[in-house]
Amino acid sequence: MLARRSAALGGRRIGTHLPLGVGLARAAERARVIGATAVQVFADNPTAWRRKPDAPAGIDAFRDRLAELDIGPIAIHASYLVNLCGRDDAFWQRSVDTLVAELRMGERYGASFVNVHIGSHRGLGRAAGIGRLATGLREIQDRVGRAPHLPALVLENSAGTGDGVGCRLEDLTEILEEAVRAGVDIERVGFCLDTAHLWGAGYPVDDPDEVDRLLGRFDAELGAGYLRMLHLNDSRAPLGSRRDRHEHIGAGLIGGRGMTAFLTHPRLADVPAYLETPGMDAGYDAVNMERVRRLIARSGSPRLLAAAFSLPRERHARKTR
Numbered sequence: 001m002l003a004r005r006s007a008a009l010g011g012r013r014i015g016t017h018l019p020l021g022v023g024l025a026r027a028a029e030r031a032r033v034i035g036a037t038a039v040q041v042f043a044d045n046p047t048a049w050r051r052k053p054d055a056p057a058g059i060d061a062f063r064d065r066l067a068e069l070d071i072g073p074i075a076i077h078a079s080y081l082v083n084l085c086g087r088d089d090a091f092w093q094r095s096v097d098t099l100v101a102e103l104r105m106g107e108r109y110g111a112s113f114v115n116v117h118i119g120s121h122r123g124l125g126r127a128a129g130i131g132r133l134a135t136g137l138r139e140i141q142d143r144v145g146r147a148p149h150l151p152a153l154v155l156e157n158s159a160g161t162g163d164g165v166g167c168r169l170e171d172l173t174e175i176l177e178e179a180v181r182a183g184v185d186i187e188r189v190g191f192c193l194d195t196a197h198l199w200g201a202g203y204p205v206d207d208p209d210e211v212d213r214l215l216g217r218f219d220a221e222l223g224a225g226y227l228r229m230l231h232l233n234d235s236r237a238p239l240g241s242r243r244d245r246h247e248h249i250g251a252g253l254i255g256g257r258g259m260t261a262f263l264t265h266p267r268l269a270d271v272p273a274y275l276e277t278p279g280m281d282a283g284y285d286a287v288n289m290e291r292v293r294r295l296i297a298r299s300g301s302p303r304l305l306a307a308a309f310s311l312p313r314e315r316h317a318r319k320t321r
């Protein structure tokens with residue numbers, strides 16, 4: 001069963017963002033049922049600041065069950081409110097506090113990554129925003145210390161909405177350079193590329209050659225080791241629109257060819273991919289995992305019924321300051 005699940009995904013680590021509303025034990029079983037080989041979760045309410053000080057009941061069983069099923073790495077998606085690039089000091093400090101809490105809780109989950117949106121400079125300007133971010137990363141690392149099982153802090157590219165920082169590869173390079181200058185241990189930091197955000201930012205990743213070129217540039221300009229995870233999402237926002245609207249795999253404007261390029265590119269064989277497609281808690285987690293398997297097997301992506309396109313949108317808060 002384990003081998004079969006992995007083989008159907010070309011041996012890759014691919015999973016979904018798992019809603020934990022059903023409880024940790026059922027969530028772990030859901031990961032098994034849908035054939036995931038990796039999972040992402042929120043460790044707490046993604047639209048609130050307050051982090052629960054204590055780990056939830058059942059966390060050890062959750063971690064052990066996933067390990068037993070060979071499902072991992074686990075990624076924690078941090079609160080959407082976090083913004084390390086903005087000008088408001090109180091907001092910035094809360095963001096630092098929240099990420100410290102997420103990293104510590106991530107360790108309890110056995111997570112390899114805490115994923116966070118890069119943030120928004122809010123009129124400070126891109127360079128100053130990146131400076132604030134680098135200082136924040138340094139402060140977070142100073143506070144969490146060097147416990148051996150702390151997750152890596154993974155910064156996610158943006159679609160460039162509003163004053164969003166990090167929508168171009170050049171931004172990511174600059175973030176890395178600025179982090180080095182600020183004394184950040186960059187081996188404990190990395191990047192997540194969200195395919196829908198790349199598309200929104202103007203990278204035409206519906207074309208496999210463009211995907212190849214983009215990955216080549218990432219490796220040449222940043223270094224291969226810094227690509228820690230992918231968010232695999234199709235998009236319903238136009239190319240270069242700087243908007244972020246996730247769509248079912250192969251059913252959006254990136255489409256099956258582009259999605260297949262990410263799912264089969266040899267460069268990405270060891271980079272875990274997490275789906276954040278619509279309707280995760282309405283059964284579409286299984287639907288999209290099946291669509292992934294079919295694209296990997298090159299057996300096309302079946303048409304979805306109209307109901308699949310009128311699901312409530314995933315929440316991508318813009319409340320950052």
Ligand SMILES: [Zn+2]
Pocket residue numbers: 156194231276
């Ligand atoms: Zn994402």
Ligand SMILES: [Zn+2]
Pocket residue numbers: 194196197244245246316
């Ligand atoms: Zn998104």
